[in-house]
Amino acid sequence: MERVVITGMGAVTPIGNDVKTYMDALKAGKCGVAPITHFDTAEFKVKVAAEIKDFDPTQYMDKREAKRMDSFCHYAVAAAAQALEQAGLREPGSFDPWRTGIIFGSGCGGLPIVETEVVRLHEKGPSRVSPLYIPEMIANMAAAHISMQFGIRGESVCPITACATSTHALGEAMRMIRHGYQDIVVAGGTEAAICTIGMAGFQNMKALYTGDDPQAASIPFDKRRSGFVMGEGAGALILESLSHAKARGAHIICEIAGYGATSDAYHITSPDPEGEGACRAMQLAIADAGLTPADVDYINAHGTSTPINEKYETIAIKKAFGDALKSVKVSSTKSMTGHMLGAAGAAEAIACAMAICDGIIPPTINFVEPDEDCDLDVCPNHAVQADVKVAISNSLGFGGHNATVLLKRYE
CATH class of the missing domain: 3.40.47.10 (Thiolase/Chalcone synthase)
Structure with a gap:
């Protein structure tokens, strides 16, 4: 393959x-x-x-x-x-x-x-x-x-x-x-x-x-x-x-190595409160790449700024990563771009490539008041320098469409 x-x-x-x-x-x-x-x-x-x-x-x-x-x-x-x-x-x-x-x-x-x-x-x-x-x-x-x-x-x-x-x-x-x-x-x-x-x-x-x-x-x-x-x-x-x-001697930016896609089968606009579909999409992408949650350095979250999305996405991330989450950075670039709907996943995959190539994780800006339901390391307000070898990007669409891609440093 x-x-x-x-x-x-x-x-x-x-x-x-x-x-x-x-x-x-x-x-x-x-x-x-x-x-x-x-x-x-x-x-x-x-x-x-x-x-x-x-x-x-x-x-x-x-x-x-x-x-x-x-x-x-x-x-x-x-x-x-x-x-x-x-x-x-x-x-x-x-x-x-x-x-x-x-x-x-x-x-x-x-x-x-x-x-x-x-x-x-x-x-x-x-x-x-x-x-x-x-x-x-x-x-x-x-x-x-x-x-x-x-x-x-x-x-x-x-x-x-x-x-x-x-x-x-x-x-x-x-x-x-x-x-x-x-x-x-x-x-x-x-x-x-x-x-x-x-x-x-x-x-x-x-x-x-x-x-x-x-x-x-x-x-x-x-x-x-x-x-x-x-x-x-x-x-x-x-x-x-x-x-x-x-x-052809092309310059290789990074490798796209994993993909997972699931359906919530739950609601036309709300994500599943249990986070099972989003969790499974992440797990599938990581497994598809032949990696484990402990190998992931950065998650570009779906992070839409709605009351329920981040609460349920946090639940999903915790289920997918377990104890490995303590060393994972998370951020939402939608804090800067807004929600580009059908273009969001591609723009956010580019952000993941940047994190891998430049060693800079983009921040979640305008972050003032932490939410106890979203207790992740969200890189508040300032970009973070880090050695990012593996990054995943989550997208959760209306109708319960969940997709995750995994990018990694090319070696």
């Missing part, structure tokens, strides 16, 4: 529109939460979000193409372009297109275009709905545009598992390469759901923070937490078989 390595990464996030800027912001504990600018919030309880800033899609595609895509596709193509560039796979002829695949998802797809065209339908009639509405809206178009932009002709798949989307993408891409179906896979996720219909839906299910203080908004593991902050953006990682990467 092939070992699988990461040879390129790309990111468009609320704290940086490329991997270096994103990583520098993570190390510095930069907060990407600010007042919403995408729409007028006068009638909304929700006032803040973690928006993408100063992003120009025409850096990655021509203006005509950009006009025919929703923002979630802009972010996906940009992140994929960065990742392919770093991996040395951007130019035609640098890879076998039939042995290169894509697993790239989105939790919500083109919500802004849905909003725009439904209004047009009701105000101007069905004949005025854009003929591009469907291809701009459907979630698989991120993968499709990556395929067309870069000439990738292998398997192209779009997982949709809410907040676990891009972690499932990474895990399934790893399996695809392990079993010889592809040599290279562009894996990740993208999201652009900061629009009136998206925010109204999440607001009315009482999932979002409704205050106006960016420093008290996305505060995972803090006792004051009251709801998540919507983020947006994309993360892309180039996964490659070790033999293929070595044969």
Whole structure:
């Protein structure tokens, strides 16, 4: 069975529109939460979000193409372009297109275009709905545009598992390469759901923070937490078989060595209070890598800043790690990026790669009031220097979709 390595990464996030800027912001504990600018919030309880800033899609595609895509596709193509560039796979002829695949998802797809065209339908009639509405809206178009932009002709798949989307993408891409179906896979996720219909839906299910203080908004593991902050953006990682990467002399960032996925079979929005599904996903990922909990140095938690998530995720982590937990660092980078939904897992896997490569664990920022239900070492407020050989990233999606990936230092 092939070992699988990461040879390129790309990111468009609320704290940086490329991997270096994103990583520098993570190390510095930069907060990407600010007042919403995408729409007028006068009638909304929700006032803040973690928006993408100063992003120009025409850096990655021509203006005509950009006009025919929703923002979630802009972010996906940009992140994929960065990742392919770093991996040395951007130019035609640098890879076998039939042995290169894509697993790239989105939790919500083109919500802004849905909003725009439904209004047009009701105000101007069905004949005025854009003929591009469907291809701009459907979630698989991120993968499709990556395929067309870069000439990738292998398997192209779009997982949709809410907040676990891009972690499932990474895990399934790893399996695809392990079993010889592809040599290279562009894996990740993208999201652009900061629009009136998206925010109204999440607001009315009482999932979002409704205050106006960016420093008290996305505060995972803090006792004051009251709801998540919507983020947006994309993360892309180039996964490659070790033999293929070595044969072409690629720089290897780290190894992706384990994956576990389970279902809670419990509730449409709440995690299982017993944490069994999340616990099992972690255990499966660790076992898949041939390791034990004692080998793990860092956990990038799902950590959404909702009252129940961190309580139940803490229970799951304690069950999965037992006595080994005393030497494990935990943090939630959602404290800086907000919750990027379908893009979160990929962005957080990049944070794990940073911890392994640079020896710096990103902090959980704006942490003020500890919660006795979340008594983990959450790296409060400041990045921690540490020798990280193994890191795992958790993603827990609405509907009970749990996924964990394990990254380790390449040796």
